[in-house]
Amino acid sequence: MNVLIGIVVLLGLLAAGVPVAFGLLIAGSVGLLLQGGPDLLLGILGTGPTSALNSYELITIPMFLLMAEFMVTSGISLTLFNAIAAWTRSWRGGLGIATAVTGAAFGAISGSSAAAAATLSTSSVPAMLQNGYERKFATGIVSISGTLAMLIPPSIAIIFYGLLSGANIGQLLIAGIVPGILVTLTIALTIRIMIRLNPSLAPVGSKAPWAEKLASLKVAGPFMLLFGLVTGLIYTGIATPVEASALGALGAFLLTLKSGKLTRANFRLALIKTCVTSAMIGLIIVCANVFGTFLTITGATQDLVAQVAASGWSPWVILVFIAVLYLILGCFLDQISILILTIPIMLPLITSLGFDPVWFGVVVILLAEVGIVTPPVGLNVFVVSKVTRIPVEEVFRGIWPHVLAHVILIAFIMAFPSVVLWLPSKMS
Amino acid sequence: MSTQRFSGSLAVILMALHRSLSLLEAIGIVVASLGILMMMFVTGVDVILRYVVSSPLTWWYDFLMNYVLLASFYLAFSYTLAHHGHLAVDFFASKLPRPAAFLMSAAGFLASGILLLLVGHSAVHESIVSFINDDVLAGVILWPVWISKALVAWGILVLALRSVHFSACYFVATVNEAAFHSIGLARRLDELEEVTQ
Numbered sequence: 001m002n003v004l005i006g007i008v009v010l011l012g013l014l015a016a017g018v019p020v021a022f023g024l025l026i027a028g029s030v031g032l033l034l035q036g037g038p039d040l041l042l043g044i045l046g047t048g049p050t051s052a053l054n055s056y057e058l059i060t061i062p063m064f065l066l067m068a069e070f071m072v073t074s075g076i077s078l079t080l081f082n083a084i085a086a087w088t089r090s091w092r093g094g095l096g097i098a099t100a101v102t103g104a105a106f107g108a109i110s111g112s113s114a115a116a117a118a119t120l121s122t123s124s125v126p127a128m129l130q131n132g133y134e135r136k137f138a139t140g141i142v143s144i145s146g147t148l149a150m151l152i153p154p155s156i157a158i159i160f161y162g163l164l165s166g167a168n169i170g171q172l173l174i175a176g177i178v179p180g181i182l183v184t185l186t187i188a189l190t191i192r193i194m195i196r197l198n199p200s201l202a203p204v205g206s207k208a209p210w211a212e213k214l215a216s217l218k219v220a221g222p223f224m225l226l227f228g229l230v231t232g233l234i235y236t237g238i239a240t241p242v243e244a245s246a247l248g249a250l251g252a253f254l255l256t257l258k259s260g261k262l263t264r265a266n267f268r269l270a271l272i273k274t275c276v277t278s279a280m281i282g283l284i285i286v287c288a289n290v291f292g293t294f295l296t297i298t299g300a301t302q303d304l305v306a307q308v309a310a311s312g313w314s315p316w317v318i319l320v321f322i323a324v325l326y327l328i329l330g331c332f333l334d335q336i337s338i339l340i341l342t343i344p345i346m347l348p349l350i351t352s353l354g355f356d357p358v359w360f361g362v363v364v365i366l367l368a369e370v371g372i373v374t375p376p377v378g379l380n381v382f383v384v385s386k387v388t389r390i391p392v393e394e395v396f397r398g399i400w401p402h403v404l405a406h407v408i409l410i411a412f413i414m415a416f417p418s419v420v421l422w423l424p425s426k427m428s
Numbered sequence: 429m430s431t432q433r434f435s436g437s438l439a440v441i442l443m444a445l446h447r448s449l450s451l452l453e454a455i456g457i458v459v460a461s462l463g464i465l466m467m468m469f470v471t472g473v474d475v476i477l478r479y480v481v482s483s484p485l486t487w488w489y490d491f492l493m494n495y496v497l498l499a500s501f502y503l504a505f506s507y508t509l510a511h512h513g514h515l516a517v518d519f520f521a522s523k524l525p526r527p528a529a530f531l532m533s534a535a536g537f538l539a540s541g542i543l544l545l546l547v548g549h550s551a552v553h554e555s556i557v558s559f560i561n562d563d564v565l566a567g568v569i570l571w572p573v574w575i576s577k578a579l580v581a582w583g584i585l586v587l588a589l590r591s592v593h594f595s596a597c598y599f600v601a602t603v604n605e606a607a608f609h610s611i612g613l614a615r616r617l618d619e620l621e622e623v624t625q
Binding site for chain 1: 507511521536
């Protein structure tokens, strides 16, 4: 009963617009008060929140955020689309495919899907519209391509999952690479199928001269350098994720310095934005400590695991049910809220069913990707709409074919966990 | 709901509280930013020294974990709240009548402010005890423990006061919407000063 009261209070506070962190703190405190009285509550408040931020891996969050901020400041990410489009624009739908590949490349330097969507909206939407692409088709591609940043390392959502679940963060980051490539290919394939069904969506573009193609390779340098510094070092085991994140931030800082775009004002802004986003995640972890302790004391997760085990249902049926639940939650909540609300309960259940926590993390991130492009609160769609000034409804209309393709891909990855787990198993 | 100018002694008190908190938040965000920069530079240098010349900075890990990490996160909490940077679900709240939404926000911020004051009180107490006992961390350098406790206490207490300030502003806003602009957003400071004059 106390668990139910705690969860109802939490959902009520979230619906009222109270910050997620405060909702967790209040609901957890109400639950602890009911469960063990004021002494228990004061005991937990006096110890839990003050020691919650003691994980070494937490450092990866501000470092990867700072790396992305510097790269956005450098303006290199804006030139990336043109560089990739030089190779693909002569194909039918080539600019759309270039957008998907740019989303993947941007994901390799930034863990924020909203930042990716905003950058892609600035660079690729005007180019696609100028070349006769239909508006909802173009914005749909940008919205879905922005989600790749959540999957391809360094992904803040994956690190957050790692901090919540205790799974190996290095393995989690590497596990996102193959699904990230598959999502990129799926977006490209969806574009081609849509154009085959309706050729008026996108005309054939002009061929870029070889001089332009060769010049575009210069842009690839900084991205390859950062990808090597971060993902390469983690994969080879030369550096830990924390060390790789600091080197990535340092590398991005030096690249931005070299670009000549690092003014005092945007240096300050990059630092403040990094601090604000880190603090947002940090406070959620601090307050989730109280709510998590409440759940642990009630034994709710163990009861759930025992009940599911006694139900006799197939693990795959339960997994499909969980996936549908995540898709529904994704319609209303952002990925960080979904992770903080569900992982403490779902992870013990998933591991008791015999599934791998690294694989489950990637599946959850893929499901959350769908959530950030579906109504009513698809964050990426709102970002694209705001930057391009194209109505939200029109952007949403262009997203559905990609959502369908994404769900099919998720089903494939759920059916074949080795797709996710193969690369981490090869790590040094 | 009235939308007339929000003025009087309550407005002056809220404005004074806002200015005081803004000053503390500005100091906090500068320290947090310096911490982030240190993380980047010193960790980067540490990695290079470790793998290139096999001579890592042995003091850095303890310093990073006990001071830099805590300062970078805890000291930015209140600044983030003041700039509405903390994650919230707006979808349902935006469908509610504004006075009801303000009232619920006020209650939420008040409750969290009180709970955070309890957390902050405990952190202050622990810091004082550590200072009196001269507690230090075992390691290459004997770093004092009370500083890390004090950093946590500072971050949590400023956040608690900002929550209480937000709560008061939202309560006032339920009857006078003009007060909504005095919630304490730094970028709305000009509007706030105009309102309280």
